[in-house]
Amino acid sequence: MQFLSNTHGCDGWGGEMAQRIRAFDWSNTDLGSIDSWSTSLTCAVQMLLASPVPMVMLWGRAGYMIYNDSYSVFAGGRHPSLLGMPVEQGWPEVADFNRHVMSTCLAGGTLSYRNKALTLLRNGQPEDLWLDLYYSPVAGDDQQPAGVLAIVVETTAHVLSERLRQEAEGAYRVADERLQLALNAGALLGSFVWDVLPDRLSGDERFARTLGLSMDDVEQGLPIATATEIIHPDDLVRVSRLIARTLEAGGSYNVEFRVRRPDASYLWVLASGRCELDAQGQPLRFPGVIIDIHVRKIAEESLLKLTHNLEQRVAAEVQARSAAEGQLRQSQKLEAIGGLTGGVAHDFNNLLQVIAGNLHLLARHERDNPQVQRRVGAALAAVERGAKLSSQLLAFARRQPLSPAVFNPRRIYEGLGELLQRALGETIQIDVQLPQDPWCIHVDRNQLENAVLNLAINARDAMKGEGVIRITGENITLSPEEGSRNGIAPGEYVRLSVSDTGAGMSPAVLRRVFEPFFTTKPDGHGTGLGLSMVFGFVKQSGGHVQVSSEPGQGTVVQMYFPHSLEPESEEAPAQVMLQEGGRETILVVEDNQGVRAAAVELLQQAGYTVLTAEDGDDAMLMLRTGLRPDLIFTDVVMPGRFKSTDLAEWAKVQQPPVAVLFTSGHTRDVLSSNHQLGADIHLLGKPYSPDALAQRVRSVLNARN
Template sequence: METALETLSRAELEAEVLRLRRSGAASDTAADTADARRQALFEAIDDGFCIIEFFDGPHGALSDYRHVEANSGYERHTGIAGIVGKTLRDIAPTEAEGWLALYGEVLCTGEPVRFEREFVTAARFIEVSARRVGPAENRQVSVLFRDITARKASEAALRESEALARDNVQRVQLALSAGAILGTWIWDIADDCLAADEGFAGAFGVEPGADLATLRVEALLQAIHPDDRPGVDAAIAARLAQPGPYRHQYRVRGRHGDYAWVEAVGRVEADEAGRAVRFPGVLLDLESRRAVEAERDRVTEELRRLTETLEQRVADRTAELMRAEEQLRQAQKMEAVGQLTGGLAHDFNNLLAGISGSLEMIGSRLAQGRFAEVEKYLAMAQAAGRRAAALTHRLLAFSRRQTLDPRPTDINDLVDGMADLVRRTVGPSIAVECVGAAGLWTALVDASQLENALLNLCLNARDAMPDGGRITIETANRWFDARAADAHEIPPGQYISLCVTDTGVGMSADVIAKAFDPFFTTKPLGQGTGLGLSMIYGFAKQSGGHARIYSEEGKGTTVCIYLPRYYGAGEAERDGGAHFSAGSGAAQAPGQGVVLVVDDEPLVRMLVVTALEDMGHTVLEAEDGAQGLRILQSDAAIDMVVTDVGLPGGMNGRQMIDAARCDRSATPVLFITGYAENAIIGNGHLEPGMQILTKPFAVGDLEDRVRAMLPGQG
């Protein structure tokens, strides 16, 4: 009986089980016989089989089902033991709703379903089919489980094999097109005889005239480099044990005795019993590729060496380069964006070439005693350095990593102070009108960067009105609820808007969508870099606000900067250092203070220390936060601290100052930093007595800050 049952199809098995179940219920006399036959049938089916029966919940809807019958195959296929009598929520409470919906649909509609599912507990893939038992009133559904793990594994293996085969075919095709194939071979594994062409034989050092149809594999393997031979033997053995695609790289000695890199690509073929019988393949030339890679590595190392040398040379001239930084910033402010002419890599390579070449010419002229020409090359190096600093500043601006010094600011006062400069800059053909809102809230913002952004917007407006027109600069209080804030991509709350409107040519929707993208510009080549608006956008986002463009072609453009309202106490200020604490001691005579300098970069520390000593100050030095904190917690008299923010050793500059504030709360602190580290600002703004100076900085800027912050030095 079992043999006959095993030959039945899946549908026939299910139908027979259900028929027997119905016949068993129809006759009490034949009940035992039907049950016995049905049980035998259950156990004869290798597939898992069960019958589930639905029952209602408190409100009449189908809430669960119970397993009323199951064969032994059920546990084998699902990994669930003792299923009879258990409900769905007993065995899978987290997945109950999904199974109820699936099988409930079968019960209600009478439409059978079939799907595949991975049962993790049993580590198998199962094909599941379900159909209703009799009418819907019976509330029963039969479920059959069939193990398809082997089929899934075969399909995955086939896909992998096909992918490898495609990869090898592609590699051979590429090699053919590049002329990289040295030769071909076919190895008859049973006879241990290898047939090859002349190219393959020559690569393995086989002398001319040899019988290329009966080469011996062991003799050929002797030509492989001794260091590579173990790997080749292992790779071949592994592939002979499990036929399939083969690929390996090694060195082989040719007819002239020189070793050359090759790559063998082939496939071991098997007979019906799975034994390796044939191994065809091609031999590819790797020497050209290896040479290119070696040259690439050599050039990379050479560039690295040159970069290290260049950094040292640039460091030797840092003081001279930094003196022009303030002038460069002013030039950027007046020229709006600067003079980027290409991509970043192109610009930086040009700058490095200018600095490196100038320094080399300075060294050459000094060695030749031609001192009169040194100044020319020094000026060239300084100019390249200033351009590099400017480019870095722009990049930090639109990437929202520039160092900001936010202060409570009255934007109406800021606009009034900029009005005359804007009018002179845009020219007499353009009228400038300033409309300041009454009762304007205070903003927490870096005033100098906001001035720069305002000037940029006015210059863009001027360029949009070549025949003249009107620029309106307007401020307003804005309150954004959740919906409006979401549209403006900012948190809900109160904001101050600063808007610049022109009567120019306007922008299309496509241009507006790209206007804030770095390097996007509609201006002719050489008249714009595409960084202006992206810098403004980055500044607004970094300040906690946003920037938006409203425009219509032929009718003009409005660009608005939204800045969060400042809720702190105190009046808005325009003077950068007016509110800082002056220190705890009596006023010092100019140039007689004690300054602690903390910086882990020796060259920067040397520059700062030298500048302060030239001013007449006494200088204490520390190279990390821990060493600086020990000095601050000592009895040393310290009138001011100049510290980098990014310090090694697990304690940055801000953490060092915070740890020492309880003893030196009135000591002024000047942070010097190369970018906007989050560690500088703790609660949204700097505390009284703290200022920021951005690297690279001019020595004159450092001296001015020290004079302003030290008591009695102004």
């Protein structure tokens, strides 16, 4: 597992849990040392670390727990003690349940639960939880079930909301029953009779009390307009329209509205009656009753509000889950491609090194043969193009070695502006908008400049060589909601954007924009690796990249880099040309015979005494039997028990310390986390030239003094 060691083929991952898994002493468990983990286990753990959904792996018969960052949040106070613990010990309150899960899934079965009720002690106190649980067996290298993958989605909030909704519906039914009882039992607010032609409205005592009128006025009769004065203004038009319609057609009349009470509050009532017509169809009398429906209406309003809120929450949850699933699928797709391209680039670099080393040796041997020199030069130019292609593949796979430092974005652009203008041409205008006081970011400056240059060249091509390219920087703070919407952790970021007014991209093109070798340019006008390199670099730097585009509307590429609170790094002093040769003794440790032979001859031609070892085991045996070289020049990734880092540790404790220079086409996180090299680590990437080898060897040897 490349986030743990250099022995397997899964890609590397960052995050708190990846670091904790690397640091955990697994040799005390049945899983054994992390270096001995099976391919199936390492790849399964790598998958769950990439997932935004809470996931936990229960490995072996005991169900040793290995989980991701989202599950650590779910675990609450139980985290991080759950890591590496058998599941029955980790959650003793549900031991029987987990025992059933393990026995079922290790026998090849699967289990799933919807809104499973469990009582867990996540923070020292019993909590009633509801969970969606999915358990599936995970096959070991022998294709037999070796572990159980559990997906844990807490649905407590949804269950409690559903209960509230059901309670509100119950209240609505009770209120409706009360209304029926009121109608049947005569629990009325009064009765009335409206003689339509003389416009005389009369009623009983309860009716007078409801309208806030004196009994004398009601007995004598009032104009209908007096009674309608107490109707709520928002209901008056609707009530008046229904009265007019009933007067015209006759028949029954039922309407709900609010009336103003003497204390200025409003009461929901139901007016129910019937309009009687004469032989000519003219309205005569309009008797009816007023019924109190206030309790029912309040219950209905509460139910409607609760239902609306519940619908919004369900829609938001469905949208968030759908977005998370889409991001996970895209992430898994790019990770799979990255794992393949990274491995290919590593082997490709070794081949290029053999070719380049022998070409350089041939050129030196045939100095006076112009035909040989011309053909060697052409071949070396092809090697350089291949090396650039390999470098771009490693960038996409997030396996390029980085040398990050803390920079102010303004300082980065000051050194990039002239280069951009030369690369883009005079017909392109560059509009740069950076804040006066931008936050600092922790990045590899050279790689960031390459990323901006790639994006600017893409923008120029999209505008067919004419127009304005805008490069903007912003200090932004993403809320949890914005972070979830953008698929990025909330917090403070510097957002660097490159935008154009070119042809734009269709949704189908946009979905594939980060895939290596995917391009819409004509043959010979691009490799399709520019955006892939940008994607890999930003992700490897702990950031996030987004592309938004529509046909005919141009394209905007946004790179998010976390705000660094560290002080800005000092400018590195200019490199002084060093003497290329020497007489020291160098131990070359390289498992590839072709690479080793070329490196030995190049170093010998520079005057060094050279000894060789085929792998770390061979080298360590030589060192422990008394060999004391001045420098160890070692490949990073080699077979055998002893790794290149073991040789470096041996060299560090010698008196005086022995210098170490690493070389690799792909470091696989052996030297550091996420390929970010420390100041004390010297790395020469493959393929390298004789001059680069001589300069770097001399530099590392001189640094000892």
